[in-house]
Amino acid sequence: MVQEKLRVAIVGSTGYGGVELIRLLQAHPHVEITSVISSSSAGVPISEGFPHLTHIIERNLDGVEPADIAAVADVVFTATPSGVSAKLVPQLLAAGLKVVDLSGDFRLKDGSVYEAWYKHPAPDSEWLAKAVYGLSEVFGSEVTGQSFISNPGCYPTATLLGLIPALSAGWIDPKTLIIDAKSGVSGAGRGTSLTTHYAEINENFKAYKVNKHQHIPEIEQVLSQVSGAPVTVTFTTHLVPMTRGIMSTMYASLLGTYTEDDLIELYRQYYEGRRFVRIRDKGVWPATKEVSGSNYCDIGFSVDARTNRVTFISVIDNVVKGAAGQAIQNLNLMMGWEESLGLTFTPVYP
Amino acid sequence: MVQEKLRVAIVGSTGYGGVELIRLLQAHPHVEITSVISSSSAGVPISEGFPHLTHIIERNLDGVEPADIAAVADVVFTATPSGVSAKLVPQLLAAGLKVVDLSGDFRLKDGSVYEAWYKHPAPDSEWLAKAVYGLSEVFGSEVTGQSFISNPGCYPTATLLGLIPALSAGWIDPKTLIIDAKSGVSGAGRGTSLTTHYAEINENFKAYKVNKHQHIPEIEQVLSQVSGAPVTVTFTTHLVPMTRGIMSTMYASLLGTYTEDDLIELYRQYYEGRRFVRIRDKGVWPATKEVSGSNYCDIGFSVDARTNRVTFISVIDNVVKGAAGQAIQNLNLMMGWEESLGLTFTPVYP
């Protein structure tokens, strides 16, 4: 019997997350894109703003009307700015749609924490409670059969996948966590501002939002849940003169004598059967280009016996595993499909 | 009935062309890679030098032994330096293998021209005669059923696809052809030298091999064939501080009064049914990123009524359409498969 295709709509199709969803979903065997949606550009062919899609998806952008979407789609990806999803997603759910939300609006369970970091009103608490946090390799089993998934942030994905096995094993001291994160510029979105101007970014390396990034409470919420006690982290974000890629370099004090071999074994067991996490061999650390264009998260370790600290290095493609790829992984889990369906891309190298 | 997989080997698997063949063939539905071959690194896991292939292709590199290859493969891609293929390919053919050669060794029909530009001995003329030049959209019908294909060069692919429809229609004066070509650095291969050193290339734009590039006779041979008379071109190559992509900006005097609309119609008709050539609308020109990671060749036009000249702009991803992608397109044509099989990637953007 031929699999009937799942009908999918993408809100925010003119952002980098949305356009990457299109790229990946075009290659997904069980999915059909039935609407690409943009509040700002409705009526315009999507290939006008994105000529790389010429002949691949010849479709005009639709407006954001929940009823219209429900008429043509089963599932919606909302790749919308924070604040927009807060209002839109409940309408989509009410219209009977399944939703994978890529904004940060439904990740924090405590609305007051959301408001403290995001600086605008949180969604109603009932919706915060309903959203399942879709960090696939950790909470994937909770995603199956659900209809409302909150897709993790890009920095949290790299950071949490790098820390959780050691933290949940009790090998590292949660009071000593320092996270030095670096991202390519696509993470800032397609909006124009001086901070994304080529001449300001090229040949430049800069820190931003030091100790102030809105992904901090998301990381702390999950680490606290995993360790069973409140965790507070020191977290710095930097902008790298490249388009794609995140590296999270993480530091912690060891709570025992563990070697790199121990860590490698622990992580390989933790992620056994999870295709998209790859643990590097001893003495080798991953680079962002080694996962570029793919859904992989690669992790390596260094133990410094002199200080009894461990350094974790975790890399992802922020647009794929940090956004569109993990969102599709969540779709697969929601639908009870193999989690890697449509995502088995080899990284693009060089 | 299940399609039995074609067994494929790749010689030169540690170069950028070879590693891209692996990426693309991994996703090809009718193909199985049975040997990855490197004369210099035999015995080493390929993922050691290319960690992005970890878990994707866990295989040691094999040495270059035609008999061994023939024992495990039906078809060989030779992504080897010029000079190496000249000797190796006849042995592979003699061993009963089909060959798609990505080097420049079998593109020029006249061995003396080869020797003048490549500065080393040409293959025997019988092999030069047997090789079918696989510029898919132009000579694809000659490829079907063949067992020995010479894959076009990267600059010639972009340039020829951009010029042939107008030249064969007699719209442009073949004595006025000027080609100003630009390439990303991956075109120089993975070998190390000062000319590929990051600090020498980054924030730099340079010309090289001006009027001396070995792709000149390849372009002239095909244009002469198409126009029915000897064609000589002025051809400049430049290095762009980016990894992938070629743009060929081409100039010619018009032999009549043709508008951009005329050219667009001519080209759309010429390439009708050929999925991988996309003709841009009037007033819009393609950029290299719009084909990055894909097998597309995108073409745009500008007619200057003041000088009665036309400017053609043609872009490809040099590693895909300019090498590995077109080689697989040729494989598809050789085997009588749909030419786009396994190649329907959406460009990676941004």
Place this chain on the structure above:
Amino acid sequence: MVQEKLRVAIVGSTGYGGVELIRLLQAHPHVEITSVISSSSAGVPISEGFPHLTHIIERNLDGVEPADIAAVADVVFTATPSGVSAKLVPQLLAAGLKVVDLSGDFRLKDGSVYEAWYKHPAPDSEWLAKAVYGLSEVFGSEVTGQSFISNPGCYPTATLLGLIPALSAGWIDPKTLIIDAKSGVSGAGRGTSLTTHYAEINENFKAYKVNKHQHIPEIEQVLSQVSGAPVTVTFTTHLVPMTRGIMSTMYASLLGTYTEDDLIELYRQYYEGRRFVRIRDKGVWPATKEVSGSNYCDIGFSVDARTNRVTFISVIDNVVKGAAGQAIQNLNLMMGWEESLGLTFTPVYP
């Protein structure tokens, strides 16, 4: 006797041209910056938007008031958008100031041509007549003692310095001129738009304004003047993923049998004593990085005996020789100083 410092003001100090004027004038021995001016940011310390100037120039931005400027300055550089200078410069001149204008508003002698290409009203023809076109190495002698200089555009500077000696010698056919030009992104200015967004530019090479760039009439005006007859050129502009640098690759048919040695000698004689033009040796072509951060224009040649065409390659730093550096060179000439005063920077390499 101590040289009394010339008092200088810079209008447009928050653009890339303005901020480069500050960098260069800080090191000029005979000049004192007395006002940095920005219509949009008056009252703000300039180091707020440009932290690299911290402690170097601690001064608030002033507003644009001709009388106020005349009270503190002898000379004004107007690094303002086209259209703004058209109105402002006459007021500055009327206030008794000397002016070096870096906009395109006073370069074209024919106002109707200006309006056809710039798409807004031209300045009054009396001002167009008064402006001296400051292409230093060609028209420098006309600049001495003048009080109103129109500084050449970036593309015209690279192109004209590359073509004029051969054209004025009658060695090349003016009907065959094709100019393929490439620029770094700083040429687009500091304004934000999708066309300067890092993720759209990085790893991308694109053509723009093909046959439509407003520098075309400027180039044609000067070439016509030099050759004594109307010259029309084919001119393409491309954007290179780098910050600084312009290369102009130019093609022409030779009107005789001239070798590369002939051209080298011709150009070395033409530019004898002009420090900022360097002619490369035979078989070597300049790269943009070799002039980065400096006021040099480097030129190389290739003659193709097969087509009897010559290829000229000319490079500049668009922000220095193409803007701020040549403006200061013009100041030096206006004042009767040595033209290289304050400009003898070694290029920054790598």
Place this chain on the structure above:
Amino acid sequence: MVQEKLRVAIVGSTGYGGVELIRLLQAHPHVEITSVISSSSAGVPISEGFPHLTHIIERNLDGVEPADIAAVADVVFTATPSGVSAKLVPQLLAAGLKVVDLSGDFRLKDGSVYEAWYKHPAPDSEWLAKAVYGLSEVFGSEVTGQSFISNPGCYPTATLLGLIPALSAGWIDPKTLIIDAKSGVSGAGRGTSLTTHYAEINENFKAYKVNKHQHIPEIEQVLSQVSGAPVTVTFTTHLVPMTRGIMSTMYASLLGTYTEDDLIELYRQYYEGRRFVRIRDKGVWPATKEVSGSNYCDIGFSVDARTNRVTFISVIDNVVKGAAGQAIQNLNLMMGWEESLGLTFTPVYP
């Protein structure tokens, strides 16, 4: 009276450190370059390998002969690989020359530590004892009048200037120091290898030598000296896809309640009168481009009250303040000149 020029020779003139010494010394008012030296390229014009120096320094490279050098120079800069200086510098000193050594060979006072990290024999201990460690803003007073200076490493310069004021004030816990450092590719030198290949570096961010970099003992030696007790640090180095620039992001636990204002005041007092260290205002952090091409070290702070940790961010241009610029600063101090002589370049921006 006219200042007689100091005669200076540069060993290692074909490396990035050497060629930057040439750029900077060309602009130094009291210095004359009398010999540019390269063991590998003696006899060749330096402008052949570095065309940007055409007409600026027209001189053939000399060989490495201490007696010949002593005949023409008063001071030598040795920008040589580690291991080479160990042998050469004693001969130069014995020949009566003053030496500023840019290699790492004379920075560590304990030869056994040197051998453990550098993996080859240390210089004789008498020379290690004689070398004065020239971190200008901290140990500048010890440099005056000396004849043998060991110039600090690039990572140590950024890191030590960022940490010393807080550490020497007793504000931070030396047991908690974590240093996450990032460098542009020029730091790897001009040698060719896969690790500097453009296509491997571009669009890539990678960690290297994690906890193994040879600058670790240099940093620890100075921090231990400053704090009066042994200090051990966790230190990670990363490669950024850019040519110039280092950022050191440093973490420490505060030993009291200090605000960002406190830190700013402490640092401004510590570095009062030292032109090349600039302390950023509250809430603003420096970026590498803001010091590019200049001798500045810019420093900013973030205090996280939640964890009572401070984050220090320090940036330099690795080729200037991290090598050639600081070497000239040391020359100035040795000679009793103003430390900024010839170094008052405005950073090149953008």
